[in-house]
Amino acid sequence: xxxxxxxxxxxxxxxxxxxxxxxxxxxxxxxxxxxxxxxxxxxxxxxxxxxxxxxxxxxxxxxxxxxxxxxxxxxxxxxxxxxxxxxxxxxxxxxxxxxxxxxxxxxxxxxxxxxxxxxxxxxxxxxxxxxxxxxxxxxxxxxxxxxxxxxxxxxxxxxxxxxxxxxxxxxxxxxxxxxxxxxxxxxxxxxxxxxxxxxxxxxxxxxxxxxxxxxxxxxxxxxxxxxxxxxxxxxxxxxxxxxxxxxxxxxxxxxxxxxxxxxxxxxxxxxxxxxxxxxxxxx
Numbered sequence: 001x002x003x004x005x006x007x008x009x010x011x012x013x014x015x016x017x018x019x020x021x022x023x024x025x026x027x028x029x030x031x032x033x034x035x036x037x038x039x040x041x042x043x044x045x046x047x048x049x050x051x052x053x054x055x056x057x058x059x060x061x062x063x064x065x066x067x068x069x070x071x072x073x074x075x076x077x078x079x080x081x082x083x084x085x086x087x088x089x090x091x092x093x094x095x096x097x098x099x100x101x102x103x104x105x106x107x108x109x110x111x112x113x114x115x116x117x118x119x120x121x122x123x124x125x126x127x128x129x130x131x132x133x134x135x136x137x138x139x140x141x142x143x144x145x146x147x148x149x150x151x152x153x154x155x156x157x158x159x160x161x162x163x164x165x166x167x168x169x170x171x172x173x174x175x176x177x178x179x180x181x182x183x184x185x186x187x188x189x190x191x192x193x194x195x196x197x198x199x200x201x202x203x204x205x206x207x208x209x210x211x212x213x214x215x216x217x218x219x220x221x222x223x224x225x226x227x228x229x230x231x232x233x234x235x236x237x238x239x240x241x242x243x244x245x246x247x248x249x250x251x252x253x254x255x256x257x258x259x260x261x262x263x264x265x266x267x268x269x270x271x272x273x274x275x276x277x278x279x280x281x282x283x
Contacts, residue, residue: 001044002079002113010075020044023078026070027063034059039096045108049096053086053118053125060084060116061133061156068114068157079114083107086122103149110140110151120150130154131234132199132214135254155232178220178227178259179281182208191222198267198278199233210276212268227259227282235268240277 001007001023008016027046028038036050036059050056060082067078085107087100107117123134137153180187187206189196197204201215208217214233221228229252231237236253241263249270250257262281264271271277 002081004044026066030059030062053122054127054130056084057126057130057154064156081108081111082116083111085119086125116154118152120152123152129215132216180278182278194220194222196220208276210267217267228256229259230256237265237267238270239265240271
């Protein structure tokens with residue numbers, strides 16, 4: 001749990017202990033739902049074991065989402081930090097040991113409230129939809145391991161990171177429109193309409209059954225007066241637009257890219273060979 005020490009000071013020992021136990025029970029239930037086993041609890045921490053990397057990732061996402069869905073407690077913020085990794089272990093007297101345990105502990109310590117961290121090697125074992133939710137985050141040394149570990153963040157929520165900067169009359173911002181078209185479909189999006197997801201999942205506001213698209217491939221946002229394409233896919237996004245009088249194609253993967261002027265973008269393949277290429281006009 002994140003901030004449990006402050007919780008005791010804020011609400012007192014008895015209520016804090018009840019809230020922590022409530023949170024731990026939620027984590028235990030999420031573990032069981034994905035076929036995992038709770039190895040032990042230490043204070044406000046839970047150590048769990050799963051049969052495979054995808055089960056661990058789904059349990060972690062379930063934990064965060066269910067905790068977020070709890071009714072708000074006055075003056076209380078219940079949040080958890082999650083770290084997990086895949087690898088061989090040794091089990092003794094019901095406990096689990098090994099380098100992978102040290103890595104998972106390091107990741108949990110690195111994580112901030114609401115974050116889920118794992119390793120790049122673990123992410124490689126994910127199901128496709130989970131890989132689409134993950135992005136490289138950092139590198140970190142781990143005690144007893146020579147090489148630095150590549151850290152990946154599992155993005156369990158569609159955060160609205162849009163920042164509207166007031167640089168003039170409100171009408172100027174509201175009048176900006178991002179025009180999109182694909183085959184016989186058209187969309188006209190203004191800043192208040194965003195963010196919007198594009199991908200193969202029916203959860204996306206703009207579902208697109210493109211062959212190389214991830215379930216949630218790109219997110220459209222409005223930041224600092226610009227329409228942004230934020231790629232969170234496995235195969236990346238190709239953006240074709242005019243630059244100095246010439247058309248150029250830019251490959252975007254796990255990063256944000258400003259859509260300026262007009263052009264088109266494709267999910268996972270180059271636009272010239274994609275019948276699902278999306279034309280845009282960021283006028």
